[in-house]
Amino acid sequence: MITKGAVKPAQVTKYAHLEPLPDPPKVIKMEQFKSINLFASVLSARFADRGDVLISGEGYVCRARSDLNPLFVPDAVFVDGLEDPDGIISTNGYVIDEVGKPPDLVFEAASKSTGRRDLTVKREGYALFGVTEYWRFDPSGGVYHGVALAGDRLIDGKYEPIEIHEQPDGLLWGYSAVLDLHVCSDEKQLRFRDPANMEFLLDNVEAQAEVERLREQIRRLKQG
Incomplete structure (x- = not known):
């Protein structure tokens, strides 16, 4: 199980007594990697x-260790309001009964081998688990999921589609109440936008470019 964020000093966690779950099979395809990495890096910065x-x-999500049916390996999860996120990571998975709540949001990036399962078995399973929002992104533009971007919100135990808007420039976006962000498909690339100022959150490359731009601007100002 992986996470992105600040390194914290080692400490005994509330999950230290639990045996870590086994490593799931490595199934991430090259076409999925960029989207998953963007999800993790951009939101971790946010x-x-x-x-x-x-x-x-890259970790299992299940209801309980004694109940591994269904058992999923989502591409990414987002959870807030946790007492000990690092402790959960140390268990190599997300066991809902141990944490006390399901993930707030699950994200799946499509591939040829996973696309159909994302739309059927996983959608049903995440609703059963009580995952508040389930977002699907297809980097192919819709070959594997039928659409480039889709989201569901759990209402009365069932998923209802989140409205996806299309701008004149082709940008697709839907509002995530969990993240308080727009989830976007921009020319087959996953992006996040702040609804407060309608600006995109920067990925690592863009953030570094912005830092360099500001440094150059400061240098020129100092030179008069």
């Missing part, structure tokens, strides 16, 4: 000052 947030992936 919530960097929140010590109660878990942004992670």
Whole structure:
């Protein structure tokens, strides 16, 4: 199970007595990797000052250790309001009964081998688990999921589609109440937008470019 965020000093966690779950099979395809990495890196930067947030992936999600049916390995999860996110990571998975709540949001990036399962078995399973929002992104533009971007919100135990808007420039977006962000598909790339100022959150490359731009601007100002 992986996560992105600030490194914290080692400490005994509330989950230290639990045996870690086994490593899930490595199934991430190259076409999925960029989207999953963007989800983790951009949101980790957004919530960097929140010590109660878990942004992670590559680990099992199940209801209980004694009940592994269904058992899923989502591409990424987002959970807030946690007492010990690092402790959960140490268990190598997300066991709902141990944590006390299901993930607030699950994200799946499509591939040829996973697309159909994302739309059927996983959608049903995440609703059963009580996951508040389930977002699906298809980097192919819709070949594997039928659409480039889709989201569901849990209402009375059932998923209801989140409205996806299309702008004149082709940008697709839907509002995530969990993240308080727009989840976007921009020319087959996953992006997040702040509804407060309608600006995109920067990925690592864009953030570094912005830092360099500001440094150059400061240098020129100093030179007069």
